[in-house]
Each structure stands twice: as structure tokens, then as C-alpha cells.
Amino acid sequence: MRMACYIRVSTDRQADDGCSLEMQRATLEKYLSIMNLVSDRDQVSWYCDDGYSAKSIAGRPSFLRLLKDIREGTIDALAIWDLSRLTRSIWDLRDILNLLAENEVELYCMNDDVHTETASERFSMNVRMLSYQFEREKVSERTNAVLIDLVKNKKRYVAGGKIAYGFRRTREKELVIDEERARYVREMFRLARHGMSLEQITLALNTLQSERYFQVENVRCMLKNRKYSGHYLFKGVEYDDIIPPIVTDEEQQEALDNLNHHSQKSDNYIFAGLVKCQCGTPMTNGLAWGSHYPRRYYYYHCRECNKYFSQIKLDKYFRSYRFPEGGDAFFDRIQTMLTGRQKAIRDRLRRLDEKYASGYVQEKEYLMLREVLESRSREAAEDQESLGCLNKKYADMDILEKKRYVHEKIKMITVDPVGKKVLSVEEREPLDPAESPVGKIGKG
Template sequence: MKKAQPRATLPVVRCAVYTRKSTDEGLEQEFNSLDAQREAGDAFVRSQAGEGWTLLPDRYDDGGFTGGNMERPALQRLLADIEAGRIDCVVVYKVDRLSRSLLDFARMMETFEKYHVSFVSVTQQFNTATSMGRLVLNVLLSFAQFEREIISERTRDKIAATRRKGKWAGGHPLLGYDVDPRGFRLVVNEAEAERVRAIFALYLEHESLLPVVQELERRGWRNKRWQTRKGRERGGKPFTRTNLHRLLTNVAYVGKIRYKHEVHNGEHPAIVDPAVFARVQALLHRNGRTRGAPVRNKFGALLKGLLRCVPCGCAMTPTHTTKDGNKRYRYYVCSSAQKRGWNTCPSKSIPAAQIEQLVVEQIRCIGKDPDLLQATITQARAQDEARLAELEAERRGLDRELARWHAELQKIPPNPVDDPTIARLADLQERIRLAEDRTGRVREEAAAIRRRRIDDDEVALALSVFDPVWESLTPAEQARVVQLLVERVDYDGARGKVSITFQPAGIKTLADELADQGGREKIA
């Protein structure tokens, strides 16, 4: 009897199904788009079981990833398994699930060919194992990339049209504003708006980014914190020079919308005075060359960092010129006039000795004139009251935040076990700790201001002792005394007026030092 021939064994084709969805919307459902794509791929592989096709158990699912690049975890794992020789065929629902970039797809095809891996699209019915399949694939991929580029152009055009109408076109929410959930527009968050205005004021005070960053860290202030539509917390990071500069240059705070190099009037209200914003931009521009580092004061300019040009709203910087061999003439020059031309500023420049002598004489006169003395006391007290009001507003804001976070803390179970809840608990506890620390510092600063409030006798003592002591001081000591007493000197060249703003804390410090035995040594 003739023996039966054994049936030929077909080679096994190990198939991997790759799935992708551009957004993560709907992925929380029990049966989502990725499941549907894998089910279609599974059915196709089973239909080819007679050819030796078998489905690998590993899942290669990229949910929430664009097809415009290859930065996808499941795709990278798929390519690694191909290079390791674990895959013979890649199955997708449609070509654009694998890639929408012709260049990226060409690179993947090189990898597929190198490791003898075929590629199959279920709905478009082609196989790259044949020349016709490769031709159809290239045509389909070209159209997929064309569609992607058209979508990108439409999106850019829509954003441009939206912003040119002054509308909020999306992006991360800004500190000082909330996004109205009923419409794509910005509404003012009053508590945050106060902080934004305080940040601008701090920069005008320090005229450098780093000291402001350090002060914001001391206060425990953070960037905007918000929740995504899925309830995830975002933002709330500490300030750095980079994000502080971004905040200070954002035209949204003066009611504008920027699109590339264009600036348009926005629908949302401004929360920063345009004049303040302009002064900050001028300072940032000036500091661009020195990064805000202090400039050396070679010739003892008493008013360096104090004198400001009123018409231009910018600093007046010390400079000098040498004539007749070695005779030096010192000036204070408007920094805006230096950059934009002398005709743009009515102040232009002023001899240093003249303005310095005027300020010193004004300080001397205050000690001798009861009316001027009383006006100085009133001004100093007004500054204290303004700072106390600012601290009180900050304290109220901190109290509101603490109440909200404590209420949220009460909703968390006593012994959470899942990682998101544990992370949220730790985040709330850290925020509460920082807010409580800042609240304590705010109260301490307010108490210190109340303790240091000067009375008539202290001001009279400081300014009466100033006159006889002044001439015996060295230039460095004189500069320190002026910096102690004076907060700002405003010079209006158009009207020929000079106004001096005093520092109440400095007056008290000088009074304490000069009243002691050997006060001159303490000034140094």
C-alpha cells in the first residue's frame, strides 16, 4: 500500500496590529476607537489563517498622539520589536493610522524592507509585498500628507482671523484671567489681577528680573494654576526669569491680543495701566544688554537709580564728558533720548552737580521748614498705608485660597490608595503649607510697618542732624544717606519741576543711626 505524503507546513506569519487616535477623547470608554481598530485588524488576520497568519498578543496602541511625527511610545516599541525579529507583518486599519508624514513613512518602510516585514491596510486592501501594493501605498500616503497640511493651514488661518478680531484663540490661561467656559473669552480674576499689578510694580521698583523672582519666591507666589476639562491640575510652577519676562511682556494685560508681529485690540478688559506697561517695556529693553545687572558707578553719582525723566517715564543715567584735557563734566541723561533722539524728550539731560545740589538742599530745607516737614511726614505715612493696604489685600486672597484648599482636602478619603488621589493630597498639603507660610510673613511685614511708623520727632531728628553731618561724609557715605532717605526723584524738563519721594523706613533708620554716639561711623 502506498504511504501518504505529509502535508506541507506553511510558514508562520507573526502579525502585529498597530492602532492610533489623535486625541484622548473617548479613550476612557469600555470600547473605544483603538479597540475598534484592533478588532478589525484581528478579523483580517484570522481571515488569512490559511496562509499561516497569526496575531501576536502584544498591543501597540497610541491614544492621544498625532500622526505627524514618530514621537509615539507604542510606535517606538513596534519598531524595536521589528528590529528584534519578532514581527513579520504590521496590520493597520488605515494608512494614516501609522503616519501622516510622507518622510516618516518612507523611513519606516526602509525599516520594514530591511527586516523583511510586510505592511497591510485593512480598509484599503493592499499589501506591500507586491509592487502594486507599494504604488497604491505611496499614492494614499501622499493624499494623507496633503490632507494634514490642509488641516494645518485651515487651523492657522482660523487662529489668525480670531486674533485679528481681538478674540481669545486658546492656549494656556493667563495669571489674572480665567477662561469663560460658556465662550472662548477671558474674564478678569480679581485676586490674581491684584498680584499681576503687584508684579509689575515690583519690577519697576527693582528694575531687574532676578530680585523680583526672589521676592515672588519669598512670598510663595506661583504661576497660573488651572484644571483641564478632565479635572487634571496644570501650572502653578514657581516663577523664573524666563516666565516672568513672558508675563511682563504679554500685551494681553493691557487689553490687547498678539498674533505673530501684529497687535490688535482685544475683547477682554485690561488689568495693567498702559503707562505702567510702557515703563516696564522700556526698562526691559534697556536691560536687554546688561540682563539687569547693576552698572558700576565710577564717579559717585548720588542719584544713580533714583532719577527719572517724567515725560518719557524712564530712568536718567549718569554719564560724563571730558573737556580741556582733564576737566570732567557730569550729567544725567534721559535713556529714552539716547535711543530715540534728543528731539523726542524735553528733559534730555541735566548737569549732575546741579540736580544733586538741589536734592541735598531740599533735604536740608525740610529740617528747617515746619510745613515741608509735615508734608514729608504725610507722604511717608501715605506710603506706609498704601503698602499696608496691599498686604491686607494679599492676606485676604491667601485666606480665600486656604479656605478653598481645606474644603477640597476634606473631600479626600482618610487613607487614599490610588496614585492620583495620593498625588493630589500631597499637592494640596504643599500648597496649604506655602500659603500659611506666606500668610505669616505678610502679617510680620504688616506688623513691622506699624512698628516703624515714624513720628514728628523722629523725622525732625533725622533731618536736623543731616545738615551739620553732611559735609563731613565721604562721597560713598553721602550716596548711602541719599539712598536711605530718597525713594525716587522725578525731573520734568518740560516744566522745569523736580519732585522727591522719600522712604519712610530710611528716614527712621537714619534717625536711629545719627542719634547714636558715633553715628557717622554707622553711616559708613
């Protein structure tokens, strides 16, 4: 007999009560041999879907392959763990059972202990499926009603799973501010409000705290997360009195405005967002195509006067510009911390080697820890490198470095697009590290 076995675990692993693919497979194998259904393991072909819901068939690759093989007549029998593995929809089940019958495939269902040889068994399976479906709908209805009541009347935060960084859940399941982490959240918003780019903020966060490694995308999502200003969206309704705010609405708005301002800038525009026309209008990025090298001409455009100022001219101007010294205290501090972190990682690597050499650590554990530490060390080295460009001279920088540097130092450049002259440069106030809510802490 050519036996097919289908196993599946859903995306919601809790619903599966811990029946992993491995466990399903082992149990089914035992079942097949006890029932004497196959004499040879080679007759069994496995179809496994890892992390798929049973709500629909489409999108479950192995299940679709199984259906195809049934249609093509390469299977005599199908064994499953329980019916819910196959489908939770009575309509889909009807089609599947018809397909099995048409192709004379027997169904063996281990946990529900049915197989489809007789009409009455088929009927009882239909009933069982109906109850599965009904139960599923009932459960989700009931859960919704309870949750909505909790939020609406008991003013409680109910979303499960991971909690936004900066908060923690109390025993009473309330969401409260985790002060230890919240100060990094405040720092993140503060830096964004000071016009730092996502990359700079990410770098700063990873330097100030070492508990979690932030990616640029995490920081972007966090800045947008309205929970930080105390808003909680649940089932389409926004509640303002459930979550304590870590920053104010205004602070978040200002941070987001700055972020948008940054993202509108293309990497090729060193002075994007900084150039103002003498008429008072902020100038926007423009691009012209020429027939000779460099072919692309970047310029800044005043819509009011319909005049242009080329990037080449501005770049020349800043080659001989005396940038304000200092004001990099913040970055100096980050640099020191990064060096400290590198050293700490090296120390830990050395201690790990010693422990391994003296037999305190198993090889598997050792290799795993070593890999973690090495990847941290690489990350720190990359951070250090991207920070290093801030010590270069403007003229030696590439476009991205220039852009980062200029935006760090300069607040506004006013130009005369008719006389083709730079009229004035307004420098940015240095970011004072003492102002930081994180203060002087810095974990190596």
C-alpha cells in the same frame, strides 16, 4: 508569527477623535484574534508612542525602535490601527513600505483594511496616503485663511486654548476683561512698578487670591505678555484694536524695566542697583578675588571716577542703621491673610476627615483631596516662612534676606568712593495698601 503592533496618539489629541492608546490597543487585540493572526498573546510586541505627531518619523522613540527591529529581522508582521498612525507623509510611507517588503514583513491595517501582499494593494495605499497628505495641507491652508480673515476684518481674537488670566471669552468669541481677575493683574503690574521682585509679587498674588496658584515663572510671563497692554500678535502682525488693555503701555514698560533691573542683580550683591557715586553715576556690581578668606570681595564700581566701594563697608554701615519702622503694612496684611489661609485649610482638612469617617466620601476621593489640601498647606507655610524674614533684625539676616529687606526699605545710597564714606540714604516711600486696586478684599 512574530507580530508587532504599533500604536500612537498625537500631541493634538482632538485630531485623534478620542482614540486613546488604551482603546487602540484593545481594538487591535480584538482585531488580531478575530483575524486569527496570532495564536498566542506572547507573540505580540507593542510599540507605543504617546503624544507624537505623525508628520515626521524622527523623534518618535518607539517607531524608531520598530524600524530597527524590522531591519534586524525580528518581526514577521506589523499591525496598525490606521495608516495615519504610521505616517502622514507619502515620502516616508514609500520608505517604510520598501523597508517592510525588503524584510518580508506583512502589514495589517485595521481601519483602512488593507494589507500589502499584492502590488495593487500597495498602489491603492499610496493613493490613500497621497490623499491624507493633501487633506492635511488643505485643511491647514483653509483654517489659516479663515482665521486671518476673522482677525483682520472682523477684529476678533481667535487663538484657541487657554485664555490669559484676567480675560474671558464671550459667547460671540470676543476676548473681554474679566474684572474679577483683572484687578489681580493690575495689582501684579503695580507691585512690579514699585520695584518688587518676582518672588515678592508671586507671594503677594497667591495671598490676595486663592483661585489659582501662581509660580514665579507664570508671573514673569504675564508681566511680559503684551496682551495685557492690548496688543495681539497674530501670524506676524500686531493688532492693537482687538483686545481691551488691562494696563497701559507705559505701565507695562515700567514694570518690565524694574524686572530687568532686578534680574541683573546677582544674589550676592545686597545693594545692587541702589548705590550711587557722589558724582551722580549709578555704581555697578564688581567682584575681586583675594588670596585669603572670604576670597570673594564684592564691591560697587563708578565707571566715571573708576573708584570702588566695598560691600563689607556698606554692610557695616547698615548694621547700625535705623531702618524706617512700619511701611510694612502691606506685608502685615499678607501675613494676616496667610495665617487665615492656613486656618481655612486646617478647617477643611478636619471637615474632610469627618466626612470620610462618616462614609460620605470614598477612600480614593478622600486621599486625593487630602493630598491637595496638604500640599496647599505646605505652600502656605513656605510663604509664611519667607515672609517671616522681614521681621528679623538686619544684622541677623543672611545675604538674600538682607537684600530683600534693603530693597524693600531703601531707594538710594549715595557714597563717596574716595573718602570711603556713606554720604546719604534715601528711603523708599512705604507701599500703601490702601492704594491697591484690589482694595480690602482678601479671600481666605
